[in-house]
Amino acid sequence: MGDEELLRYSRHILLPELGIEGQEKLLASRVLILGLGGLGSPVALYLASSGVGELTLVDHDTVDLTNLQRQIAHDSAQLGHTKVSSAQSHIHRLNPAVRVHTHAERANAQTLNVWLNDIDLVIDCSDNFATRHLVNRACFERKIPWIFAGAITMDAQISVFDPRDPKSPCFACLFPAELAPEEVNCASLGVLAPLVGVIGSLQALEAIKVLTHIGEPLVGRLLMLEARQMRFSEMRLKRLPSCPVCAQPSMG
Numbered sequence: 001m002g003d004e005e006l007l008r009y010s011r012h013i014l015l016p017e018l019g020i021e022g023q024e025k026l027l028a029s030r031v032l033i034l035g036l037g038g039l040g041s042p043v044a045l046y047l048a049s050s051g052v053g054e055l056t057l058v059d060h061d062t063v064d065l066t067n068l069q070r071q072i073a074h075d076s077a078q079l080g081h082t083k084v085s086s087a088q089s090h091i092h093r094l095n096p097a098v099r100v101h102t103h104a105e106r107a108n109a110q111t112l113n114v115w116l117n118d119i120d121l122v123i124d125c126s127d128n129f130a131t132r133h134l135v136n137r138a139c140f141e142r143k144i145p146w147i148f149a150g151a152i153t154m155d156a157q158i159s160v161f162d163p164r165d166p167k168s169p170c171f172a173c174l175f176p177a178e179l180a181p182e183e184v185n186c187a188s189l190g191v192l193a194p195l196v197g198v199i200g201s202l203q204a205l206e207a208i209k210v211l212t213h214i215g216e217p218l219v220g221r222l223l224m225l226e227a228r229q230m231r232f233s234e235m236r237l238k239r240l241p242s243c244p245v246c247a248q249p250s251m252g
């Protein structure tokens, strides 16, 4: 690490749990962010400012006026541009050392299979269950940890799934694919802007913990925020013995 990096990351390096060793781990990390909207914006900006070495950004959409109330990686000058190029230029102004790859297309099983090569962690910032089940399966097969979150109106939730941990449940243990709840999104129900900032920031925080092995990540726990009364609550999650994704075939 050079002098400029020692200064840029000095407030990280001061943390006993992180230090120079942890910062070196971040600089060598490669993270894929799926969705550059309300959650993906703070995730991308905090991981870039924190010095995560390589970010792969995936989003098929372009920046629309209705996005700017909460999607803080984008601004009025980027209207009509792809969200990945808008986020990339913001990241470059924030921390030019971060290497950014962009894919302005939808994720499917094939594209995900290619994009997950050499990825250490995936952060799901999409807004639909089909994508999350896709990410869950791909990450389970490759033993890549991933961070789920969702936010709508004034409610949000977040959890970490780590297929390297034999006790970790997976997303399909929690939300069986055949019981997918009716899709609701911010376009139909609305969302309070700072709520996605709070939950996206928690995703970035958990990402840094997983990448640097600090503390205990939200594995096996679903953290929920009810913002009207400002109450956090937590639900313990268990592996589903009959889970179609993570149950061991030998255990029948």
Ligand SMILES: [Zn+2]
Pocket (backbone or CB within 6 Å): 169, 170, 171, 172, 173, 174, 239, 240, 243, 244, 245, 246, 247
């Ligand atoms: Zn499972």
